Amino acid sequence: MQRSPALPATQSASPSAPQKTDWATVAKLLPYLWRYRWRVGLALLFMLGAKLSNVGVPLLLKSLIDSFAVKPGSAESIVVVPLGLLIAYGGLRLSTSLFTELRELIFAKATEGTARSISLQVFRHLHDLSLRFHLERQTGGMTRDIERGTRAVHSLISYSLYSIVPTLIEVVLVLSLLAIKFDAWFAWITLAALAFYITFTVVVTEWRTKFRRQLNELDSVAHSKAIDSLLNYETVKYFNNEDFEARRYDESLEQLRRAQLKSQKTLSLLNTGQQLIIASALVLMLWRATQGVVARQMSLGDLVMVNAFMIQLYIPLNFLGVIYREIKQSLTDLDKMFRLLEKEREVADVPGAAELRVEGAAVRFEGVSFAYDKARPILHEVSFEIPAGRKVAVVGPSGSGKSTLARLLYRFYDVDAGRITIDGQDVRAVTQASLRRAIGIVPQDTVLFNDTVAYNIAYGRPGASREEVEGAARAAHIHAFISATPKAYETMVGERGLKLSGGEKQRVAIARTLLKNPPLLIFDEATSALDSHNERAIQAELESVGRNKTVLVIAHRLSTVVDAHEILVLEAGRIVERGDHESLLALQGAYARMWRLQQSGGEAQALERP
Incomplete structure (x- = not known):
């Protein structure tokens, strides 16, 4: 994948990183999915069942329409035949939904498990990286990359398994039926339209990718500035720089707004082109089917079936541009998260x-x-x-x-x-x-978790009893202060412990180290x-x-x-x-x-x- 143009330096932007293909990113994802391979196989079977049921709906609809044209027979044949077809039609519709829900139910564990495994591995790896990395990082941009990467796992699996693969199966089934039941022109028109549609979508989406990537980079920059400013709230107040921080943030938001407008313009171009190709193909197909009905080579049911096939086929294709773009973006986001895993451990x-x-x-x-x-x-x-x-x-x-x-x-x-x-x-x-x-340390600059006093003291030895925590607090001469607060040891200390004074934070740090012993x-x-x-x-x-x-x-x-x-x-x-x-x-x-x-x-x- 190609990297976006030069941008303000962020942790998420890594221009020096070597380029990677989308397949390389997919290859890294596959081992996580492999442990759920039987679920993947079962989900694919349910998906195939859903598509077969879906393709069967227009066939039954054709039979239902043609059944009204039955001339010989009694009133019984006119009533019973459509009733049976209607029940079958409803059964196929229900089967489509049932197989789809079963597919999602079976595969949900694989999707969530894969996302959990990757996120946990990245989290552990970040803790394994050296202090140098963490001193140089921008927390807002990095957390944004992790957040988007985790979401990308869901999106990538969902779009590929639930949209791309089912659509390809349905295309193959529809083309086969059209070629077998009617003349080859129906299949060729559909195939040509699909080729034009996919080519146009891929080319334009690839062109748009650089704008999407730039949009995400600018989003990370804006997010990083906002997080950094809020983390340093007191410093901003000390120097009366609220307006300065607002201007810096607004500059990032303005760049983000321009990138979003550019992205929206290109998206509109993509959608318009797609609709033009779909409309042209649909007109050609219906014209061909209408000619067949007039020439009595096709029944009215055949015309309805062709129209139903086209609608069923082009509705998912309608979203192919969005799906392809999201898959490309998901691969980009996932690649960024995988790049965090590739960061060298300076101390190992x-x-x-x-x-x-x-x-x-x-x-x-x-x-x-x-x-x-x-x-x-x-x-x-x-x-x-x-x-x-x-x-x-x-x-x-x-x-x-x-x-x-x-x-x-x-x-x-x-x-x-x-x-x-x-x-x-x-x-x-x-x-x-x-x-x-x-080793135990009482550092000069004490940083606490945004949790309770008890949690921060017990962090010295997770699992310590309340009596041991209070004993450490007494030794650090902070027990009386804690007990005097309304919530005692359940008092929240705030972000980085900012609700406590410097001396109180230091005594908590001393208690924490004493507890570790x-x-x-x-x-x-x-x-x-x-x-x-x-x-x-x-x-x-x-x-x-x-x-x-x-x-x-x-x-x-x-x-x-x-x-x-x-x-x-x-x-x-x-x-x-x-x-x-x-x-x-x-x-x-x-x-x-x-x-x-x-x-x-x-x-x-x-x-x-x-």
């Missing part, structure tokens, strides 16, 4: 990766170098050790690489050089699941959003929890790390000083300078010093 388990065996959770960074962007290195040959059951703190100015240490330990990224080990095991050689089970803890400015009173209380609790555990503390406030067994001073990605609090003060270097500034109230200047 090596073949045969073992489970992490935690004996004491001793951590070693050995000559670690790392850069998010090769042009801007973050860490330069960083080496240090956190002995089992010990506490090591990392301090330094913003941008020195402190939080990067935690991300590498969690293996959100792989190191460019050197290695990181836990109890002598390289983190790249063990499974990510076992590695992350062994892992052997290795990371505190990344764990108390930065708390007031002095609560900070001291929680600091004491964290010290108690961290006893006999391996702890990495990332801090700006030096007063929170004075009890660390070792303090590392990081500047520009290099360790410039190391030692305990007293020895670092005695050095009269970078650490002592930051300590004096913080003690004199100049913390901000110390942290921003290059």
Whole structure:
């Protein structure tokens, strides 16, 4: 399939991606359907039964009309024969509907199961992708692609199995009957009309595809801007930029409006051309049938049958343009969702990766170098050790690489050089699941799910009892606050936890980590959003929890790390000083300078010093 013209960058637009044919996309879908193959086969049998019943209706209608022309016979023959035909006619109509409903009933499980399997696989794969991918993504555009891709599975199966294949079967049956019962001209006229119709539909729809694709890309752009703006509601308010955001969104909507108008114009052209071809073929067929009736080569019933055949045949063909367009669009949408599955996993388990065996959770960074962007290195040959059951703190100015240490330990990224080990095991050689089970973190920027307080605390250990959740909340000094709210632990925290203050969110994060109770803890400015009173209380609790555990503390406030067994001073990605609090003060270097500034109230200047 060809890609649309250059558009504003979105996650859904991937101009650099290699082109793929529609058949390649279908080939990827088939394995998901194969597990329901017996349902597919049964559905095709019911569909064939429905079409045979449908084709039989005009034949019975012909017999019904011709029965009125029976001259010899009694009143009984005039009444009984049409009555039998009428009952048969009704039976065929009922059979058509019955077989159609049975087909849909049998195949519904296959359709829904296939959509579920693909959506779940994409969801799991997105969680397996690296942090880099998620930091670069545009959530609105990506979720739109997934939504359209899931819908495309239903549309593709529905249109192909319920519209295209049945129509092809009916065309073959009708052409065969016309050629056998009448002269070949009926079949040739029908075949020629079908050829013109399909050719015109395919050519025009292919031409229209680029407009449809552009329309979808612009829809994703507009959706992404709206979602991004609403997620950053407070920032918009802080800077009084409601009108600016409205103008940005309106620009996207205007581009979308123009694309929709262009798409509608081309659709009108397609529909008009289709109707012209159908009308011409219908006139030719009826003219031919009328000539046959006049020449007494055909009965009045034959004329009615030909007309009924044409109506039955052209009604589904009437929608062929729409169906073909929707199938093409469904293939495009499905291809976009499959492309998400093709995104490379930057961080993946090596073949045969073992489970992490935690004996004491001793951590070693050995000559670690790392850069998010090769042009801007973050860490330069960083080496240090956190002995089992010990506490090591990392301090330094913003941008020195402190939080990067935690991300590498969690293996959100792989190191460019050197290695990181836990109890002598390289983190790249063990499974990510076992590695992350062994680590708990209280991040500096706490993000909560839009759910209850209880859910967010219990997220540290899904399945924990209410008593355990409340115990963790007490340890994090947030139980009293939660209990004072009208709904207590069932209080909703809002999108990203915005209904809670920064300190409340941080205490929920602390409770969540305490509930997890892992052997290795990371505190990344764990108390930065708390007031002095609560900070001291929680600091004491964290010290108690961290006893006999391996702890990495990332801090700006030096007063929170004075009890660390070792303090590392990081500047520009290099360790410039190391030692305990007293020895670092005695050095009269970078650490002592930051300590004096913080003690004199100049913390901000110390942290921003290059």
